[in-house]
Amino acid sequence: MLQLTLQTAPPEDAVRVLVVDDHDLFRQSVRHVLSLEGVVVVGEAASGEDAVRLADELRPDVILMDINMPGMGGVEATRRIASRLPQARVLVFTISAEESDVMEAVAAGACGYLLKNVSGQELLVGIQAAVAGESLVSPAIITRLLQHLRRSGRPQRGEPEDDLLLTPRELTLLELIVTGKDNAQIGRELYLSAGTVRNSVSRLLRKLGLRNHTEAVLYALRRGIVE
Incomplete structure (x- = not known):
């Protein structure tokens, strides 16, 4: 007997x-x-050029961006998308753990950086964080950056007046961000509501002149605030 399978449309609030x-x-x-x-893939692109075009046409919530591709690479595509669509959330998803790639991607406007060896659940958490206006960095990336900084010379702590910018609570927040925790995980760690953590992290980023968790990680590691 022939059976028909009815495909239901994804919910309107699907990512x-x-x-x-x-x-x-x-x-x-x-x-x-x-x-x-339950995440809807609205399009696929095999090059940076196609990524820029489809991002403009489809206006996705999140763009999963590889770095190394023929023609226009992921960094340049991220830069162009960010300039055209400031609200776009570009989450780098690549095999490259090179510091130069991380730095260039963040400077181009990426909100997070994940390696392709993460689990499906970790990828989902990264996407959800991007949608929520947060960002995640693979712990392996943080370890790699810290090792690089140690090889090139011990990170120097900021000047005394810079250290005074951060309260003990803000330093704790920064330390938790560096470990790769998102706002929900930070809230559980500090017994705070998600809203309180979100507001506290936003104030911390504004105080330091940073845009997201990824920049906060780089800031903390480079200045030796978190070791």
């Missing part, structure tokens, strides 16, 4: 993602993993 990677099989795998979690 919409554009996947950018030059490997077809990888894009298909990401689409499958995200679909299991």
Whole structure:
């Protein structure tokens, strides 16, 4: 007996993602993993040029961006998307753990940086953080950056007047951000509500002139505030 399967439309509040990677099989795998979690992949791009065009056409909530692609790379694509669509949330998703790639991606406007060896659940958390206006950095990236800084010379703490900028609570927040925790995890750690953490982190970022968690991680590691 022939059975028909009815496909239901995704809910209106489903997260919409554009996947950018030059490997077809990888894009298909990401689409499958995200679909299991109710995330809608609205488009796929195999190059930076296509990513810029589709981001403008589709206006996704989050753009998963690879770094190394033929033609226009992910950093330049991120820069162009950020300049055209300031509200766009570009989450770098790549195999590269090089400090130069991290720095360039953040400078271009990426809100987070994840390595492709993360689990499906970790990828979902990263996407959810991006949608919430937060950002995540793979712990492996943080470790790599810290090792690099130690090899190139022990990070120097800021001047005394700079250290006075941060209260003990703000230093604790910064330390938790560096460990890769999102706002919800920080809230559980400090027994604070999500709203309180969100406001506290926003004030901390404004005080330091930073845009997101990723920049906060780099700031803390480079200045030796968190070791």
